[in-house]
Structure formats: structure tokens, C-alpha cells
Amino acid sequence: MAKIKTRYVCSSCGSVTSRWMGKCPQCGEWNTMQEEHIVPETSHSETMRRHADGTAKPESxxxxxxxxxxxxxxxxxxxxxxxxxxxxxxxxxxxxxDPGIGKSTLVLQIAAAVCRGHGTVLYGSGEESTGQIKMRAQRLGIDEAGLMLMAETSIQDILTEAERMKPDLLIVDSIQTMYTREIEGAPGSVGQVREGTSRLMSFAKTSCIPVFVIGHVTKDGTIAGPRMMEHMVDVVLYFEGERNYRFRILRSIKNRFGSTNESGLFTMTEQGLCELTNPSQMLLAERVGEQAGSAIAAVMDGMRPLLGEVQALTTRSVFPVPRRTAVGMDYNRLIILLAVLEKRVGLSIGTQDVYINIVGGLRMMETAADLPIILAVISSFKDIAIDPRTVIMGEVGLTGDVRRVPHAARRIKEAAKMGFTSFILPKGNMEDIKDADYPDCRITGVMTLKEAINAAFIGH
Incomplete structure (x- = not known):
């Protein structure tokens, strides 16, 4: 019998060492080395013999x-x-x-949808009892006969039942609560998570049954467990949003069968998650026009255009160092834009506290939001409102120039459907826009930040 050996695996990056260390030599994280018992691999001669007897051969x-x-x-x-x-x-x-964002609610609704359209679903839960899942299903209005619930933490028992049932979809909630009897260690340990994922992958590939697995995240937002878990699976989805907002975004971080540029938008209601077919309308539903410090930005979420409101507030600072606060955008990007604004335009905001808020819990990480953010700051500083029917887009360089953004025509089309009639965009995008397609719109191309300010505050 092969002798069992011990090694230590980092739960953050998956690196392996022969002895315990307080700090991982690969990623530098502290107290992440976890003990794992392994059986040495078979000898080289045995491996060669097995390959020689096998049937797999290379093909052109x-x-x-x-x-x-x-x-x-x-x-x-x-x-x-x-x-x-x-x-x-x-x-x-x-x-x-994140915890409480709605992962279990989403997979339960997915299970119900697959039952209605295809057949049976096996839902294996290690976190909730079948009675608790039944309560959530009643709240969501789910009562599908083909939805089979199984409260179990043994991955072997769940796979055995799945092989017997041959469901159209298998759901495991969550991988951190599952264990295998052959691997020592508590559920959620590096060895258990890796072995459980490997068995689910083998089951999915041999049976052609798709498998949904819920995974926890750490406090810094990364998926808990070894990093190799993300490499083993075919698709990695991340469900994000703010708990205080109804807005939820489903993003694809990895997808072997499609693009990672798309995103799904949902709202959390008492009846569960509902699809958001017109997110821009929801984000701008409570907007009040003719207010200083407000600007409408057109950004891309994957390949989908979104309109969001940027709010800026500037007040005279009472601190030796003025405050800069950003919600919904990169803080460092805000510091750069304010420096460009002061250097290239001559706006003295060195004594002003500046607060930026992207309304509705939306996050604007695209550089196309640079120009609307700067114009919102100027609007608040001068107490002059921007025309509420104006949509702004453009990347601002350190020299004060306004550079083109991708998919400008798609952004304008989305805004025009919502009744916006005025657009300020980089001059480099004007060649992509045909005025005949937007006869009732006024489209202004700008090359510099000063030109954009003149276009946004005409008559002031």
C-alpha cells in the first residue's frame, strides 16, 4: 500500500510546499498554508504500461x-x-x-425554469434543509414537480443519486460544505474543495449533465478555496450588487463556450429576482432635471449601453487637506481628473471638498465616464445646471484632450430611445455617427476639455 504523505497547500493561490510556513512564498498571504494528506502517484513504469494498454491515440x-x-x-x-x-x-x-446577495435565490429560480422547459433538476444542498428550501420556494412561487431536493454534504452520495436519476441539471449549494470520504480534512479545506470540484467535473463530462456549483467568496471578494478551482470549471459567474439597492449584476469572468463581455441585470423583489430589460430607465426614474452637479453618462456594461446619473458636490473645505470621496467609481481616477481640471481649465478647486456619487448603485469603471464626471464637478462648483436632455461621453487625457470611446452609435441609440436630444461626445467619434439616423438630436463633437465645457454650458 502506498505511503500517505503530508504537504501544505496555500488556500489563496494553490502553491504547494513540503513544510508549514506562516507566510506563503508565492502570494505573500499570511496563515493560508493548510495541511493536506496525499497518496504518491504511481511510478513512471506503471503509467507507461497503463497508457500502452489504453485506447486513446492522437488524432489529426x-x-x-x-x-x-x-x-x-x-x-x-x-x-x-x-x-x-x-x-x-x-x-x-x-x-x-457576496453573502446574502441572492445566489441561492438565483439557482432556485434557474432550477424551476429548467424544470418547466426540460424536465428534472437535482438540487443538493449542504447549507439548508429541504424544509428551508421549501419555504424559500413558496416565497418565490415555485412548485415544480420535477425539482428534487436533497440535503446532503457528501459529494459521493449526491453524485450517486444523480447517476441514478439522470437529471437535466445538477445544482450543488455550496462546494465549501461538501466533503469526500477519501480525503482527510474538514469541508471547505483545500483538499476537499479541489477533490469535490474534480469529481463534479468528471461527472459532468462523462454524463453530459450540466452542473451548477455555488462558491463562497473571501472578504476581499475573491472566490474562496484554491485558485485552481477556477481553472477546473468551464464557466465562472459572479453575482454582484449592493445590498441596499435592488440592482444586481451577473457577470461572466470565464466562459469556455462564449464571450465574457455580456452581463445580466436583475432587480431583487419580494417575489425573487426579476429580469431588468430596461436598466437605464430604472436608474434615471427618480432624476430631477435642472439641478446643478448632475450629468448623464453613457457607459457600456459589456456590450450593453447603460445610462447613469453622475452627481457631484463641491463645498469649501474646513480641513487643511480637502476631502475627495468617490462612490461608484475609481478613487484614483477621480484624483487624476481633478488635477486635469485644475491644470488645463484653471478651475481652482484646491480648497474644495469634492464628492462624487453614481446613483443607483451602478459602478462606472469605464473611461467614457471621465467627461461627464468633470462636467458634473464644474456644474456644482459654478452652480449651473446642465441641460437635463444632454448625454455626455468621452475619455479625458492628462493634456486635457477628449478621446474617442467605443460603440458611440450604440450609446446614442439607447439614449435617443429614452428621449434625450443633445449629445456631447469626442470629435473622433463623429465619423461613426450619421446625422440622418438622428434627425431630432443635436450631436456636438469636441476635441478638448474647454470645448466640452463651452458646449455643456452654452449661454453661461
Whole structure:
């Protein structure tokens, strides 16, 4: 019998050492080395013998036949968009997100949608009892006969039942609560998480049954467990949003079967998560026009244009060093924009506290939000309102120039549908815009920050 050996694996980066260390030599994290018992691999001669007896042989790329891949549409449009058109048979999908953001609610609704459209779903939960899941299902109005619940923490028992049932979808909630009997260690340890993920991957590929796995995240927002877990799965989805807002975003961080540029938008209601087909309308629903310090920005969330309100407030500071606060945007980016504003425009804001808020919990990390942020700051500083029917977009360089943004026509089309008639955008994007497509709109191209200020505050 092979002798069991001990090694130490970092739960943050997955690096392996032969002895315990307080600090991981690979990623530098403290107290992340966890003990793991392993059985040494078979000898080289045994491996060669096994390969010689096997049937797998290399094939020419030209001789390999294309496999027909039919996706299962769940009926949840926003989810299907993120997955690239639906669930691929045999795919292992990891769903992660902050605690309480709605991961279990989302997978329960996915299970109900798959039951309605395809057949049966096996829901294995290690965190809740079947009675607790039943209570949540009643609250969401879910009563599907094909939804089979199983409260179990043994990954072998869940896979055994899945092999017997042959469901159309398997859900595991969550991987950190599952354990395998062959691996020593508590559920959630590096060895247990890796072995559980490996077994789920093997089951998905051999049975062509898609598997949804919920994964916890650490306090810094990364997926808990070894980093190799993300490399093992086919799709990594991240469910994010602020608890105080109803707005939820489903993003694809990794997708072997589609693009990672798409995102799904939901709102949290008493009846569960509802698809948000017109997010811009919700973000601007309570906006009051003709207010100083407010500007409308057109940004891209993946390949989808979004309109959001940027609010700025400037007040004379009572501190030796003025405060700079940013909610919904990068703080360092705000510092750069304020420096450009003071140097290139001559606006004296060195004695002003500056507060920026992106309304509705939206996060604007795209550089196309530079120009609306700067104009909102100027609007608050001078107490002059920007025309409420104006949409602004543009990246601002350190020299004060306004540079082009991608998909400008798509942004204008989205804003025009909502009744906006005036647009300020980089002059480099004007060649992509045909005035005949927007006869009732006034589109102004600008090359510098000063030109943008003149266009936004005409007559002031």
C-alpha cells in the first residue's frame, strides 16, 4: 500500500510546499498554508504500461469531427445572455458572490425554469434543509414537480443519486460544505474543495449533465478555496450588487463556450429576482432635471449601453487637506481628473471638498465616464445646471484632450430611445455617427476639455 504523505497547500493561490510556513512564498498571504494528506502517484513504469494498454491515440485536427452543441435555454433571458445562449450540456458552472446577495435565490429560480422547459433538476444542498428550501420556494412561487431536493454534504452520495436519476441539471449549494470520504480534512479545506470540484467535473463530462456549483467568496471578494478551482470549471459567474439597492449584476469572468463581455441585470423583489430589460430607465426614474452637479453618462456594461446619473458636490473645505470621496467609481481616477481640471481649465478647486456619487448603485469603471464626471464637478462648483436632455461621453487625457470611446452609435441609440436630444461626445467619434439616423438630436463633437465645457454650458 502506498505511503500517505503530508504537504501544505496555500488556500489563496494553490502553491504547494513540503513544510508549514506562516507566510506563503508565492502570494505573500499570511496563515493560508493548510495541511493536506496525499497518496504518491504511481511510478513512471506503471503509467507507461497503463497508457500502452489504453485506447486513446492522437488524432489529426483535420480528421476530428465537429460535435453538435445544443444549448439548453433556461427561459431566463439575462442568464442565457451571459452564458452565450444557454447552458451547454456537460458544463461545470461556478456561481459566486457576496453573502446574502441572492445566489441561492438565483439557482432556485434557474432550477424551476429548467424544470418547466426540460424536465428534472437535482438540487443538493449542504447549507439548508429541504424544509428551508421549501419555504424559500413558496416565497418565490415555485412548485415544480420535477425539482428534487436533497440535503446532503457528501459529494459521493449526491453524485450517486444523480447517476441514478439522470437529471437535466445538477445544482450543488455550496462546494465549501461538501466533503469526500477519501480525503482527510474538514469541508471547505483545500483538499476537499479541489477533490469535490474534480469529481463534479468528471461527472459532468462523462454524463453530459450540466452542473451548477455555488462558491463562497473571501472578504476581499475573491472566490474562496484554491485558485485552481477556477481553472477546473468551464464557466465562472459572479453575482454582484449592493445590498441596499435592488440592482444586481451577473457577470461572466470565464466562459469556455462564449464571450465574457455580456452581463445580466436583475432587480431583487419580494417575489425573487426579476429580469431588468430596461436598466437605464430604472436608474434615471427618480432624476430631477435642472439641478446643478448632475450629468448623464453613457457607459457600456459589456456590450450593453447603460445610462447613469453622475452627481457631484463641491463645498469649501474646513480641513487643511480637502476631502475627495468617490462612490461608484475609481478613487484614483477621480484624483487624476481633478488635477486635469485644475491644470488645463484653471478651475481652482484646491480648497474644495469634492464628492462624487453614481446613483443607483451602478459602478462606472469605464473611461467614457471621465467627461461627464468633470462636467458634473464644474456644474456644482459654478452652480449651473446642465441641460437635463444632454448625454455626455468621452475619455479625458492628462493634456486635457477628449478621446474617442467605443460603440458611440450604440450609446446614442439607447439614449435617443429614452428621449434625450443633445449629445456631447469626442470629435473622433463623429465619423461613426450619421446625422440622418438622428434627425431630432443635436450631436456636438469636441476635441478638448474647454470645448466640452463651452458646449455643456452654452449661454453661461
Amino acid at each position: 485536427l483535420r480528421d476530428i469531427a465537429m460535435e453538435a452543441m445544443t444549448r439548453q435555454e433556461t427561459g431566463i433571458g439575462e442568464l442565457d445572455r451571459v452564458l452565450g445562449g444557454g447552458i451547454v450540456p456537460g458544463a461545470l458552472i461556478l456561481l459566486s458572490g
